[in-house]
Amino acid sequence: MTANLKAPIYTNEIKAREHLEALRWPDGAYCPRCGGFDVKKLGGKAADLGQYNCRDCRKKFTVTVGTVFERSHIPLTTWLMGFQLMASSKKGMSAHQMHRMLGITYKSAWFMAHRIREAMKPAAGSLEPMGGAGKVVEADETYHGKTSEIRTKSVDGRVKYQNKGRGPANKRAIIALVERGGSARTFHVAHATFSKVEEIVSQNIDRESRLHTDESRLYSVSKVPTMVAEHESVKHSADEYVRGDVYSNSVEGYFSIFKRGMKGIYQHCSEKHLHRYLAEYDFRFSNRIALGVDDTDRANEALKGITGKRLTYRRTSEAML
Ligand SMILES: [Zn+2]
Structure with missing residues (x-):
């Protein structure tokens, strides 16, 4: 299915957050700090911000804690659109085009694109050997x-x-x-x-x-x-x-x-970033339509890769988002 960019997750911050929650917490919310499942969704204004309270470590958290979105100033709806665009463009999408389509600065688009590539990269140690008997x-x-x-x-x-x-x-x-x-x-x-x-x-x-x-x-x-x-x-x-x-x-x-x-x-593309571009092409190829993965599934699959992958860019770069 091709994504409809007018869908609520691309226009409504609360819906975008709920979408991320469903992807990150398929078995229910848990505390990203201590791993505890004894959590409670807060009410009132805090609910709109997606805040939870952890009864184990007594700290508040949201679904973006520990992800590339945590310190970003870009709305989640824009991030989700960025993921959708990169995941569904077979040959990739330039930061210039993301900048124009998403209405964010070129620099923000550039860093966003690199973070999406990072999310597309398999987690360390998660890869099984390829092939097998008869393959x-x-x-x-x-x-x-x-x-x-x-x-x-x-x-x-x-x-x-x-x-x-x-x-x-x-x-x-x-x-x-x-x-x-x-x-x-x-x-x-x-x-x-x-x-x-x-x-x-x-x-x-x-x-x-x-x-x-x-x-x-x-x-x-x-x-x-x-x-x-x-x-x-x-x-x-x-x-x-x-x-x-x-x-x-x-x-x-x-x-x-x-x-x-x-x-x-x-x-x-500078040589030091080549491996990131390769990760992007590997991801789309490995999740291609011929294998039954459509544009929406592919964007969601990339979104699942957001946790625990912070890029170690300088703080000044972080501030641009
Ligand atoms: Zn906790």
């Missing part, structure tokens, strides 16, 4: 954007990017794993080396899986084939793209969306 995981690598860019400002204040060198050694390497008919996981690495690829495969793919790649030596000459049940490859250089059920089209499809988005929407 196929595809792996591939790509090079996107220049590394070691120098950011300068010209006299009229325009930001310019200068590259120090040419060739693949100066490009940012990304390794992607896609479970066929399932989720995606990507990694920005300094260099795509045997040891790096071995590390990623051993930490993320179930050993019972079948692994499909192109003919890259990263997979065939390294120890990777010993880490999975079976490794097979297609030889793109010989125009072989599919051999039986052996192919790497799923992971190439992922890269195609990522590259079109990075080129058309985000244009310039």
Whole structure:
């Protein structure tokens, strides 16, 4: 279902808060400080602010305590719209467009977008190995954007990017794993080396899986084939793209969306933020409509990722929200 931006959760602060409460507390409200369930919703004016009282630690709390919304000056309705826009735009949405559509400053939109990406990132240690017996995981690598860019400002204040060198050694390497008919996981690495690829495969793919790649030596000459049940490859250089059920089209499809988005929407992303953009594309791909996840489900799934993930930006940045 496509979201209706006139829905109450996007126009009414109380409805927006109740929506968050339902997502964060499916089994009823609990105290985010001590974890106690013995809580009471306050009445009167405090009810409109979503305040609860914890009988265990005797402190008041709301659903936003411990989330990216806690110290934000942006209304929850605007935050929810931001989540909806980012979650439903297949190739992403620029901070410029969020700024225009949501009526917030560009800087606020930029920080909001990064916080949404953070919410989309899987919680540390929450990921299960990909694949499994009889399942196929595809792996591939790509090079996107220049590394070691120098950011300068010209006299009229325009930001310019200068590259120090040419060739693949100066490009940012990304390794992607896609479970066929399932989720995606990507990694920005300094260099795509045997040891790096071995590390990623051993930490993320179930050993019972079948692994499909192109003919890259990263997979065939390294120890990777010993880490999975079976490794097979297609030889793109010989125009072989599919051999039986052996192919790497799923992971190439992922890269195609990522590259079109990075080129058309985000244009310039500094290398230190690349992993955040990858988390955003991984999230949408892993929660795509072909897997039965619609725009609304996807936005809600991202909203569930808000807890316990504060970005460590400087306080001045926090104040902008
Ligand atoms: Zn408590």
